[in-house]
Amino acid sequence: MRSRAFLLFFFFLSTTSSIAAQEVKFIYKGFSGNQAIRLNGIAEIAAEGFIRLTNETSRLIGRAFYPLPVRFRNSSDGSVFSFSTAFAFAIIPEYPKLGGHGLAFTIAPSKELRGGLPSQYLGLLNASDVGKSSNHVFAVEFDTVQDFEFGDINDNHVGVDIYDMRSNASAAAAYYDGGVNHYLNLKGGGVVQAWIDYDGFKNLLTVSVSPFSRKPAKPLISFPLDLSPVLLEEMFVGFSSSTGLLASSHYLFGWSFQVNGLAQSLDLSSLPALPHPKKKNPTLTAAACSAAAAFLAAAVTGGVFLYYRIKNADVVEPWEREYGPHRFSYEELKTATRGFRDKDLLGSGGFGKVYRGVLPGGAKTAVAVKKIAHESKQGIREFVAEIATIGRLRHRNLVQLQGWCRRRGDLLLVYDYMPNGSLDGHLFEDPPKGALSWGQRVRIIRDVAAALVYLHEEWESVVIHRDVKASNVLLDEEMGGRLGDFGMAKLHEHGGNASTTRVVGTLGYLAPELTRTGKATTSSDVFAFGALVLEVVCGRRPVEPKAQPEELILVDWVWELWSAGRVAEAVDRRLGGDYAEEEMALVVGIGLMCSYPNPSDRPTMREVVRYLDGGAGLPSLCIPPPDDGGRSPAVFDDFVHSYPSSSFEKVSS
Structure with missing residues (x-):
């Protein structure tokens, strides 16, 4: 009887539970x-x-x-x-x-x-x-x-x-x-x-x-x-x-x-509503800042001596000696830059500071020394090995990497000194370093294209730059363009968390496929080159936060003008119309073609050089149709559109 009652009770619970569910x-x-x-x-x-x-x-x-x-x-x-x-x-x-x-x-x-x-x-x-x-x-x-x-x-x-x-x-x-x-x-x-x-x-x-x-x-x-x-x-x-x-x-x-x-x-x-931002109390803010400053001063005073004893130790580990021909001593570079003094500071950016220096010796060679904070030991050996390899690259449109130095938490890279600074400075600094003529701009674009052909196809193995941008294009004494900063993106990757996939490069120049694959390719370099081309022609950054909404994203704006037959409106006004319209249309078309969202639709850098040299006619461009939001698919992904890091750099040597 009890068993039957239990079964009935269990059946009742199951039925009730099913109905409730x-x-x-x-x-x-x-x-x-x-x-x-x-x-x-x-x-x-x-x-x-x-x-x-x-x-x-x-x-x-x-x-x-x-x-x-x-x-x-x-x-x-x-x-x-x-x-x-x-x-x-x-x-x-x-x-x-x-x-x-x-x-x-x-x-x-x-x-x-x-x-x-x-x-x-x-x-x-x-x-x-x-x-x-x-x-x-x-x-x-x-x-x-x-x-x-x-x-x-x-x-x-x-x-x-x-x-x-x-x-x-x-x-x-x-x-x-x-x-x-x-x-x-x-x-x-x-x-x-x-x-x-x-x-x-x-x-x-x-x-x-x-x-x-x-x-x-x-x-x-x-x-x-x-x-x-x-x-x-x-x-x-x-x-x-x-x-x-x-x-x-x-x-x-x-x-x-x-x-x-x-x-x-x-x-x-x-329903609940989002709170309005609260205004800060200036009195409380000042008090908090004062307290924080006092605490920080005490901490710094207590630890500065120990920090500098550790930081300034110039220890050379045995594995570093195999890369000896490219290794400078820290004292050589300290002497060359006169103690890394602020007066010789050329610029600073996301990877560190760049100083002008003169190497000791009879030749008195001018160099640019990039000092990179790199506290993580992870990947340093791999990075140094890569730098030693990159030091073998030789091309007239590359900034020559002469050597390196490691000192505890710092990595120092020694480059040829470029007397006319960065392309970024000539385009955007206020006041500008010097207005670039149309002929100079086309030459710089051609020089960078030639450098990328060498890296992608002409050296003994394929080299992917990973961070093509205006601040990494340096101008020599004849205002020729030279591409620099090899290995910087790789260094950033080595210094990160090995268990984390990170997209390396500069926002605004990144190809859309990079967030999905995490793998840089020659095609992603081509995409960055396309952003650079439009930047040079238009005198505007790939993303311009202060622009009108329809002009915020450069490639979208240029597509709209191209499709309307008004592409001349995109050209930098500082040129005053002093350019050949046919050549301008060719260069803008190359920039747009390199900016296609699908990697397979982009040209190779060798094809780009042929277009620039007139050795091949530019194919008809397939204009991405605008969507309902008023933007073209050239606005590719979330990572493409943000403040370019180069906007905070003077020079990147």
């Missing part, structure tokens, strides 16, 4: 610490009651999930239940026009999504499991970066993803109101409400977005879809978001969800 329904009108929500990655609940999934930290993931599994199938016949959700979110990029990836509502087998990567993967998948049905990931993405690898339609879209980051259905973000579709900027910082409804009987998925509390009468996406191969019996529902080299803060303000029913829309006015 089928009728999962919840609503969050804001979030607080005592509410059931599971966070991972960098996601956090703010005191104001909203969830901040990500912040302005690059290449990180933030997730928020309902803590309990949700039943999506009928256990008796295996049919898939209908479900509905509504949620309110906001995306605030670090740089408003440029974006920084997005967020996705997802149904997944686990809350952790182990192996999910940031950037274009939105924390959902990685390169090995993307596209595989075994991952059972369903997502609706709200993406603010156009990723060509996954066929994104633009940098402001909503997409339905099944097993993959390549959307099965997508549409430019918009909402239907008053019989008209209105453009909706997902990265504009405003609160957006989204509705996702799946009808398990009709096998139909609809997605809507709106800046209002009411649901639009017409959905943005209406997509016939059978989710029975995707959804398991029990799965987890939530959100995943990520940042790339450019970052956005992704916020979640409210969320409702229901199985076998229609989720309740959210009243946006009743």
Whole structure:
């Protein structure tokens, strides 16, 4: 009797649990610490009651999930239940026009999504499991970066993803109101409400977005879809978001969800709001600064003697002697630069400071000495070996690397001295070092192209520069262009965390494929060269934060003028029209061709030289069509568009 009663009781519990699972329904009108929500990655609940999934930290993931599994199938016949959700979110990029990836509502087998990567993967998948049905990931993405690898339609879209980051259905973000579709900027910082409804009987998925509390009468996406191969019996529902080299803060303000029913829309006015930035109290700030300064002074005074004893030790390890012919002693370079005094400082940048020096001896050879802080021991031996190899490169358009020196936390590189400084200084310094004529600009472009042909094809092995930019082009006594700073990007990579994949180079010159592969190629050098060409012709940086919105990204602006037949408007006004229009069009066309998003569409550097020399006619350019956001696909990825590091450099020798 007891056994029978127990079985009946167990059957009752199982039936009740099944019914409850089928009728999962919840609503969050804001979030607080005592509410059931599971966070991972960098996601956090703010005191104001909203969830901040990500912040302005690059290449990180933030997730928020309902803590309990949700039943999506009928256990008796295996049919898939209908479900509905509504949620309110906001995306605030670090740089408003440029974006920084997005967020996705997802149904997944686990809350952790182990192996999910940031950037274009939105924390959902990685390169090995993307596209595989075994991952059972369903997502609706709200993406603010156009990723060509996954066929994104633009940098402001909503997409339905099944097993993959390549959307099965997508549409430019918009909402239907008053019989008209209105453009909706997902990265504009405003609160957006989204509705996702799946009808398990009709096998139909609809997605809507709106800046209002009411649901639009017409959905943005209406997509016939059978989710029975995707959804398991029990799965987890939530959100995943990520940042790339450019970052956005992704916020979640409210969320409702229901199985076998229609989720309740959210009243946006009743949800938590982002706080306004608080003004700093100048009195408190001054007091805090004074206290910090006093503490710092005490710490410095106590440790300065010990620091300099360790720092100034000139120890040569046995392995360094094998590279002896290229090694200078620290005392030689200290004497050459007269103690690295500020008066001989040529410039500074992300890798260190550059000093003018004169090597001791009868020849009195002028040199530029780059002093690089490199506290990490990791990769130093590999870097020195590479520098010794690079020292063998010989070409009239390369800045000759004469040698190196290592001293504890410093690496010192010795280059030929270029009396006319950097191309960057002539283009952008205020006051400029000297206006460049059109003929000088074309010659410099030709010189850099010749140097890259030598590196890519003419030396005994392929050398990839990895950081072609205006501040790495130096001008000799005849104003000829020479490409310098070999090994700098490699040094940066060696000095990093070995377990972290980092894209090395300068933002604004980076090819779009680099964030996906992490591998520099000759084609990525060509892309950087294209940015340099447009920079030289137009007298503007690849990204100009102070420009008008439509002129912010140089390559996009030049494409627009090219397509309108007004490319002459892009030419540096300081030239005063003193150039041949046919030659100008050729050079601009080369810059645009080198800037194609697909690496296979870019020319080789040898082809570029042939175009410049008139040995081959420039092919017709295929102009990337503008998207709904008014930008061309030449705005390739989140990392391409930021302040170029060269904007903070005087000279990079």
